Amino acid sequence: MKQLGFRQTNAWLHTWTGLLLGWLLYAVFLTGTLSFFHQEISFWMKPELHGSVADGSSAERAIERLQQLAPDAAQWSISLPTERNPALDVQWFAQGERVGRGGGQRLTLNAATGEPLEVRETRGGGFLYRFHFELYGMPRVTARWIVAIATMVMLVAIVSGVVTHKKIFKDFFTFRPRKGQRSWLDAHNATAVLALPFHFMITYSGLLLFMYMLMPWGVSSAYQGDMQAYFSEAGNRRGAPERGAERSAGVPVAAELTAIAPLLAQAQQQWPRGAASIQVSNPNTQRAQIELREHGGDSLIERGRGQQMRFDGVTGAPLAMPATPPTSVTNAVYNVFSSLHLIRFAGPPLRWLFFISGLLGTAMIATGLVLWVVKRLPERRKLGRTPFGHRLVEVLNVGTVAGLPLAIAAYFWANRLLPAGLAQRSDWEIRSFLIIWLLCLLHPLLRSHKRAWQEQLVAGAVLFAGLPLFSLALPHSGLPASLASGNWLLASMDLTLLASAALLAWAAYKLGCHQPAATRSPQRPPRKALASAEEVSA
Amino acid sequence: MLMSYRFFTDLSATARYRLVILSRSLLAIGGGYLFAALSTASLALALPLPRPQAVLAATQLSFALYCAVIIWAFAAASARRAWLVTAGLCAVPAIHLLFKGALS
Amino acid sequence: MISLSLALCISAFGSLCLGMPRHFEQVFKRKPHPWQQRTLRLLGWGLLGLAIVPAIHALGPSVGLALWASALTIGALLQGLLLTYRPGLVVPLSLLAPLLALPLLAT
Structure with a gap:
């Protein structure tokens, strides 16, 4: 040649x-x-989900159902109906269980009635x-x-x-x-x-999503191959410990959970897209906390991550959220590319x-x-x-x-x-x-x-x-x-x-x-x- | 480059063509990756950024470098030249890493 | 807002393709004057730039730019198909697209 x-x-x-x-x-x-x-x-x-139609009180129905199913769970998670999935998904973790992605018990509810749905088994x-x-x-x-x-x-x-x-x-x-x-x-x-910009973006970002597998040598030289050290210094979430499962010692004191609707109304005022999920830790105790997460964020630089709001689970008073550090330029490039792909x-x-x-x-x-x-x-x-x-x-x-x-x-x-x-x-x-x-x-x-x-x-x-x-x-x-x-x-x-x-x-x-x-x-x-x-x- | 010149000229045109393709492919895949890997390791230390960001930037850049070497390996005027240039390119980050003691 | 951005992209690529002598001939059966060619190209680039505005206004800078970039693809694809199969529609669609998008803005 x-x-x-x-x-x-x-x-x-x-x-x-x-x-x-x-x-x-x-x-x-x-x-x-x-x-x-x-x-x-x-x-x-x-x-089986197609009959589920979300309305304004779907969140309350989910809470009601969880009160019946698992009143003394360590944590409840509720995925609210969205335009991409109008059903309610609830998940709960028993006391002492490790809170992670795969664990807990899950159930899909009809958003209109709160009734559990028998859904066919599929990977979809x-x-x-x-x-x-x-x-x-x-x-x-x-x-x-x-x-x-x-x-x-x-x-x-x-x-x-x-x-x-x-x-x-x-x-x-x-x-x-x-x-x-x-x-x-x-x-x-x-x-x-x-569609050249798209082809290039989707290909390069595809590589970036694999990059630590394909090209671990930067981490090898700068961190002697210690991925954990790298991720925790980079402030990536992968290195951070799972939150929400922490339990302080002592017998929990029972207390009634505050109503969810006013909290959601508060969130709605700040977030035009509304809330995507609710997480209740230690429900029905004095240590109860309710965390709302926004439905998608505005900025790709933050990976389109929504904001969060946290409330005291008994009084409904807003709690302070830990501040998020600003994003650096190199992180921003990675975030934009990867979130465009995803x-x-x-x-x-x-x-x-x-x-x-x-x-x-x-x-x-x-x-x-x-x-x-x-x-x-x-x-x-x-x-x-x-x-x-x-x-x-x-x-x-x-x-x-x-x-x-x-x-x-x-x-x-x-x-x-x-x-x-x-x-x-x-x-x-x-x-x-x-x-x-x-x-x-x-x-x-x-x-x-x-x-x-x-x-x-x-x-x-x-x-x-x-x-x-x-x-x-x-x-x-x-x-x-x-x-x-x-x-x-x-x-x-x-x-x-x-x-x-x-x-x-x-x-x-x-x-x-x-x-x-x-x-x-x-x-x-x-x-x-x-x-x-x-x-x-x- | 690995074979003697005599052996090379004795081959038929087809076989020689295939050998050149093989040689260039090896260079593109292996040499290209080596260069990208060495550059990533070296730039992760050398870039004037905070350490995690230097790593991220170097890793993100590596695929562009790899791609460039692959294309160069097939576009170079001769396979021998492609090998020599790639070796020279690899030497720069390799020497830098040796000085830093990161290759130990 | 999103539809307006898309519509502007369609008009922009209509204008840009008419700015190329080969495609101008396809539509008008004659060669363009140099000044027509220049005006059409300037107009096209201007409209492309203008299309960024509604996208960013509606979705913020990062998602807005992503939307704009993929709206470019749609605009160019549509005009390319029209040139091949219905060249007579290039001009009407380029003129109408922004007008059609405007009523959608109200909703």
């Missing part, structure tokens, strides 16, 4: 790094994009979220390394792609349909360039815009993978046969690009169809996903390339279109009902499923119209050096 210029070596690098991990990156990007809505997906996957959108950085069925650390390496490759592919694409601004708005390879290249360029702070508009950008990224990878095949068709015609490598890429392309959406549809169907009492129900949902995906990877081996695409796209379209229809049969989940009651949480999910079906059907239709043209595709004289490089390497 001595004879190649800078742009051409970058083109080579872009082609091969992109191909090598393109399928994994496609899966990471697609499931990651869906993860922007993982709570919404989880809600949709629990139809959380599975897709976990899958996008931990894959499935392998040790967590291994999987994270694999995804991290793929992310690094993505960064290289983005940078080398920008270098390669010389007419990046001249071609900014250009898409030339029905021109074979030219159109695929245009589509690949457009999806890349239009997007915990965002309201629906930004979430949708990110979702569309994520879909563009997914489409960018898909078009890139297809482009690799299309670009080599002339070479194949000249050769008179299909080299094994080309066939392999074709099979993997169909099985991933069309197969993964199909597998996700199968995951949703399994959620609807598996009986509620099934043992390991949530595992079986995931197994359905994996089995269907595996079948999708095998199916193109038995069919011609075009047939395989068409069949999987049509199957995906049918499965996606069927999901909203099936929901019509459920008591509170049908699309007309959710549209009529203005339940956009459910309606958007159903509409998105229909849109996905339409997209896949459209792709299958376009493919059906397509006539493979040996003569029509404009044959530009290939750039000599690059062509020879590819011939040698293929």
